[in-house]
Amino acid sequence: MDGTRPDAERKTESKYKIGKVKQIPTVQKDFKSGLTYIELKAGADEKVYGCTKFAGHYREEKKLGQGTFGEVYKGVHLETQRQVAMKKIIVNVEKDLFPITAQREITILRRLDHKNVIKLIEMVYDYPPTTKHGSGTNVEHQQTSGKTPLTKSFYMILPYMVSDLSGILHNPRMNLQLSDIKNLMLQLLESINYIHCQKFMHRDIKTANILVDHNGVLKLADFGLARLYYGSPPNLKYPGGAGAGAKYTSVVVTRWYRAPELVLGDKFYTTAVDIWGVGCVFAECFEKKPILQGTTDIDQGHVIFKLLGTPSKEDWPSAELLPGAELTKSKYLGNLKERFGSFLDETGLDFLRNLLALDPYKRLTAMSAVHHPFFKQEPLPSAKLNLPCEESHEADIKRYKEEMQQAMSQKAPTAPRGHVTESKISSAATQMPKAPGHNNFPKGPAQKAAAATNSYRSNTMAPAQRQVSRYNGNSGNSGFTSKASYSNNYRQSDQYRFHPDDAGAPSSFAARLPKGPQSSRFQRTDNIPTGPAAYNSYGQKDAGYYDRSKQTFNATETPPRNYARHEQFHDRSVAIPRQPRNDTKPSNYETQPQTQIQKQATSQVPTHRNSRLPTEPYTHTRTQEQVQNEPGSQEMKQTSSQNQQNMRKINETEKDKDGSGTRDLADLY
Ligand SMILES: Nc1ncnc2c1ncn2[C@@H]1O[C@H](COP(=O)(O)OP(=O)(O)OP(=O)(O)O)[C@@H](O)[C@H]1O
Numbered sequence: 001m002d003g004t005r006p007d008a009e010r011k012t013e014s015k016y017k018i019g020k021v022k023q024i025p026t027v028q029k030d031f032k033s034g035l036t037y038i039e040l041k042a043g044a045d046e047k048v049y050g051c052t053k054f055a056g057h058y059r060e061e062k063k064l065g066q067g068t069f070g071e072v073y074k075g076v077h078l079e080t081q082r083q084v085a086m087k088k089i090i091v092n093v094e095k096d097l098f099p100i101t102a103q104r105e106i107t108i109l110r111r112l113d114h115k116n117v118i119k120l121i122e123m124v125y126d127y128p129p130t131t132k133h134g135s136g137t138n139v140e141h142q143q144t145s146g147k148t149p150l151t152k153s154f155y156m157i158l159p160y161m162v163s164d165l166s167g168i169l170h171n172p173r174m175n176l177q178l179s180d181i182k183n184l185m186l187q188l189l190e191s192i193n194y195i196h197c198q199k200f201m202h203r204d205i206k207t208a209n210i211l212v213d214h215n216g217v218l219k220l221a222d223f224g225l226a227r228l229y230y231g232s233p234p235n236l237k238y239p240g241g242a243g244a245g246a247k248y249t250s251v252v253v254t255r256w257y258r259a260p261e262l263v264l265g266d267k268f269y270t271t272a273v274d275i276w277g278v279g280c281v282f283a284e285c286f287e288k289k290p291i292l293q294g295t296t297d298i299d300q301g302h303v304i305f306k307l308l309g310t311p312s313k314e315d316w317p318s319a320e321l322l323p324g325a326e327l328t329k330s331k332y333l334g335n336l337k338e339r340f341g342s343f344l345d346e347t348g349l350d351f352l353r354n355l356l357a358l359d360p361y362k363r364l365t366a367m368s369a370v371h372h373p374f375f376k377q378e379p380l381p382s383a384k385l386n387l388p389c390e391e392s393h394e395a396d397i398k399r400y401k402e403e404m405q406q407a408m409s410q411k412a413p414t415a416p417r418g419h420v421t422e423s424k425i426s427s428a429a430t431q432m433p434k435a436p437g438h439n440n441f442p443k444g445p446a447q448k449a450a451a452a453t454n455s456y457r458s459n460t461m462a463p464a465q466r467q468v469s470r471y472n473g474n475s476g477n478s479g480f481t482s483k484a485s486y487s488n489n490y491r492q493s494d495q496y497r498f499h500p501d502d503a504g505a506p507s508s509f510a511a512r513l514p515k516g517p518q519s520s521r522f523q524r525t526d527n528i529p530t531g532p533a534a535y536n537s538y539g540q541k542d543a544g545y546y547d548r549s550k551q552t553f554n555a556t557e558t559p560p561r562n563y564a565r566h567e568q569f570h571d572r573s574v575a576i577p578r579q580p581r582n583d584t585k586p587s588n589y590e591t592q593p594q595t596q597i598q599k600q601a602t603s604q605v606p607t608h609r610n611s612r613l614p615t616e617p618y619t620h621t622r623t624q625e626q627v628q629n630e631p632g633s634q635e636m637k638q639t640s641s642q643n644q645q646n647m648r649k650i651n652e653t654e655k656d657k658d659g660s661g662t663r664d665l666a667d668l669y
Pocket residue numbers: 064065066067068069070072085087118158159160161162163164204208209211221222224393394395612
């Protein structure tokens with residue numbers, strides 16, 4: 001381009017060669033051929049190949065979120081006035097190191113092209129003013145203040161998305177119906193199936209990385225931890241995911257969304273780690289907060305097993321071979337049904353249970369999950385996600401919390417004598433002692449009852465509860481302008497509803513995903529083979545089970561209630577007797593009796609800033625002393641210290657290559 005420049009200068013420039021040379025973004029049209037083109041002309045001060053210069057082309061507006069290596073801003077492309085999101089990557093001029101996660105994200109995003117995956121529009125750069133290359137807006141300030149070392153910035157320019165799922169779930173004016181959740185889940189599974197088929201694992205699935213545009217289209221974002229995996233894409237050979245043939249770093253995924261095999265230190269994990277994240281996201285749509293909030297990496301294991309039960313050898317045979325196997329000596333019974341039974345029926349619970357299968361080889365794949373009967377039963381997934389067009393990002397969560405606390409402090413109207421009123425409950429609640437280390441939100445039963453009346457979950461609330469909800473659009477008391485939300489039994493007319501099996505369904509979900517390892521279980525029921533080997537919790541025709549006592553297959557009856565799930569579902573030839581579970585009560589406050597209203601209240605308190613790396617738990621209802629005195633806690637302590645030792649060993653040998661951003665390139669591909 002500029003033949004007069006010295007070689008040395010050209011060498012430094014090519015260090016940031018990122019893509020095509022693209023200095024002038026104006027798209028022109030050739031009238032003869034009808035083709036559009038961009039004229040390439042290097043400006044005198046534009047030194048980075050493949051990047052547009054920030055100054056004069058883009059304007060930075062409000063902050064949308066905090067990234068690992070810089071912030072994410074809303075911005076405007078000046079020539080087109082198009083709104084964009086700008087993910088800022090700050091590079092220290094002295095060290096001159098480009099963050100590897102950013103490099104990884106750019107490389108991967110450029111390879112992906114799917115409607116449910118965020119697109120990288122272009123890269124732009126901004127030089128510090130001390131260099132002769134020109135002046136950048138952000139760095140001028142640095143120079144004048146003279147405090148911080150000079151940095152140059154790169155921006156990943158992405159299409160602007162009006163909200164992320166974390167923001168949506170915390171926004172009191174947004175009310176997701178079950179049909180909307182199904183729609184979101186289908187879009188999410190499509191995006192994950194696409195990236196898995198492209199041989200990438202995402203490794204950071206969480207609500208903050210799931211973006212939604214103003215048309216209700218979901219876009220998976222943040223590929224900073226993604227990587228190419230080895231081996232074939234998901235297929236019949238590899239149930240439970242793909243990529244098992246190689247060793248990867250196990251310190252990936254934001255802790256609360258980390259799959260149990262990662263928690264136990266497995267390095268030969270598969271794409272199934274992303275499906276675990278999908279399960280966490282799905283459940284979060286109901287509780288409106290991350291469902292598995294471990295305070296440490298070891299605690300994460302306990303929290304997982306508290307929800308799903310400690311796995312027996314039959315449940316997860318390879319767990320005992322993992323470095324953190326000590327954790328499987330705990331004796332939790334699991335409380336998935338108690339926690340989510342009020343939101344989901346048996347089919348929904350089965351879907352959740354199979355997304356959150358502890359054994360990755362029993363977990364659904366993205367392609368099989370799409371065919372789960374959950375999506376075929378009422379309410380069907382909505383054809384289009386219609387959310388109020390309000391910006392909702394993780395950066396807004398703090399504001400929602402303040403709004404909620406303000407609304408809580410307002411007095412409710414007095415009720416006739418003898419009736420329990422919201423204000424009475426609230427005042428009783430405020431007298432309850434606060435648990436240590438917690439915020440100001442009420443904790444005791446009465447407070448939780450008060451909080452429950454302010455539930456976000458209007459779609460699952462009883463009508464009486466819904467009437468007193470301040471946040472619900474249905475409520476006359478609503479302090480917010482809200483789109484009319486539907487009543488509990490509202491059902492969209494069929495023309496607006498989507499069924500995955502409908503040939504002419506208006507949506508793009510119509511069963512066009514390839515059939516995967518476990519997908520046969522979720523295909524049409526007439527595909528399910530008959531006979532003893534076919535008992536399958538989804539096969540309506542063959543709803544039989546292997547009767548252990550009679551040593552026969554009972555093809556006509558449904559299994560008795562206590563029949564172990566793996567016997568019906570996973571073990572197709574021999575029913576392995578389930579290990580009797582020790583009934584010792586674990587040190588698990590969730591197993592203590594809780595009223596429904598308490599549970600609702602606990603689930604509705606968004607006390608964390610957002611769902612990034614956890615620092616403290618949401619609720620902390622017991623004192624240290626209480627915890628120590630609980631039955632089983634000493635035993636847990638021993639297990640825990642052994643686990644800690646194990647995990648320390650793992651961490652020492654593999655110093656968080658992914659989490660710290662100091663990964664070596666070899667791990668990339
Ligand atoms: N294209 C976009 N449109 C609107 N908001 C966005 C966009 N991309 C990111 N955001 C917002 O910025 C937040 C952080 O973005 P992102 O997760 O990509 O950054 P990150 O540096 O990778 O963060 P983390 O360290 O949490 O992984 C998102 O949760 C979202 O709220």
